[in-house]
Amino acid sequence: LRQIIVDKQIKTASMTEWQDNLPASQIVLKEGELLEFNIKVKNSGDQELKNIQITDKLPDYWHFIFGPAQPNENREINWQIEKLAAGEEKTFRLRGQIKGLESVKTEGTFCLMNKVRAEAETGEADEDQASFCLLRLKKTPPTGSSNLIWGSLVLGLIALTGIGLRKFGRGEIWA
Numbered sequence: 284l285r286q287i288i289v290d291k292q293i294k295t296a297s298m299t300e301w302q303d304n305l306p307a308s309q310i311v312l313k314e315g316e317l318l319e320f321n322i323k324v325k326n327s328g329d330q331e332l333k334n335i336q337i338t339d340k341l342p343d344y345w346h347f348i349f350g351p352a353q354p355n356e357n358r359e360i361n362w363q364i365e366k367l368a369a370g371e372e373k374t375f376r377l378r379g380q381i382k383g384l385e386s387v388k389t390e391g392t393f394c395l396m397n398k399v400r401a402e403a404e405t406g407e408a409d410e411d412q413a414s415f416c417l418l419r420l421k422k423t424p425p426t427g428s429s430n431l432i433w434g435s436l437v438l439g440l441i442a443l444t445g446i447g448l449r450k451f452g453r454g455e456i457w458a
Contacts, residue, residue: 284328284329285326285332285403285405285407286326286327286328287324287325287328287332287335287367287402287403287408287409288323288324288325288327288409289322289324289325289399289401289409289410289411290322290325290411291303291320291322291397291398291411291412291413292320292321292322292323292413293305293318293319293320293321293397293413294318294321295310295312295316295318295319296316301321302413303413304413304414304415305413305415305416306414307392307394307416310415310416311416311418312381312415312416312417312418313417313418313420314381314385315380315381315382316380316381317348317378317380317381318345318379318380318415319376319377319378320376320399320413321375321376322337322374322375322376322399323372323374324367324373324374324375325367325370325371325372325373326368326370326371326372327370328369328407329369331366331367331368331369332366332403332404332407333365333366333367333403333405334363334365334366334403334404335363335367335402335403336363336401336402336403337351337360337362337363337364337399337400337401338359338400339359339360339361339377339397339398339399339400340357340397340398340399341354341358341359341397342396342397342415343395344381344383344384344387344395344417345380345382345397346379346380346381346382347360347377347379348378348379348380349377349378350375350376350377350378351375351377360377362375364401367403381417384417384418384420387419389419390421391419392416392419393416393419394414394417395415395416395417396412396413396414397412397413397414397415398410398412399412
């Protein structure tokens with residue numbers, strides 16, 4: 284019997300345990316956060332499997348840092364396991380960073396799914412997916428004490444300039 288099982292798990296840099304999915308009720312990722320995927324490919328049959336093609340379609344807003352291969356122009360990572368003995372399992376890790384959320388038109392939370400597929404040359408195949416949620420924050424104009432200080436300084440200079448012009452207009456001489 285030939286059989287292949289693929290298992291995809293996910294975790295953030297702050298997590299210690301791998302999860303199958305990261306629901307919005309558990310964690311929501313923001314711009315710049317790291318997100319890793321762990322992919323296990325196992326031959327659960329009793330015969331050797333050969334030339335197992337692994338394809339992982341990368342999710343939007345997840346930018347590749349490292350993994351078993353480089354992504355292609357379709358945002359897919361493809362690699363191959365030459366052979367996998369009966370009962371043998373191989374694990375691969377992909378790391379990326381959440382980027383590009385500023386291009387999302389609406390603010391709020393939205394969830395994405397990431398899928399991996401493993402297929403042996405003899406046709407045995409399996410796929411798994413992991414989901415996670417992102418938070419697009421509304422951009423607000425900069426505020427704070429530094430803007431208040433600069434604004435006060437500019438208003439003060441305008442007021443002083445106005446006083447000087449009035450005195451000059453009345454013929455007063457500054458000593």
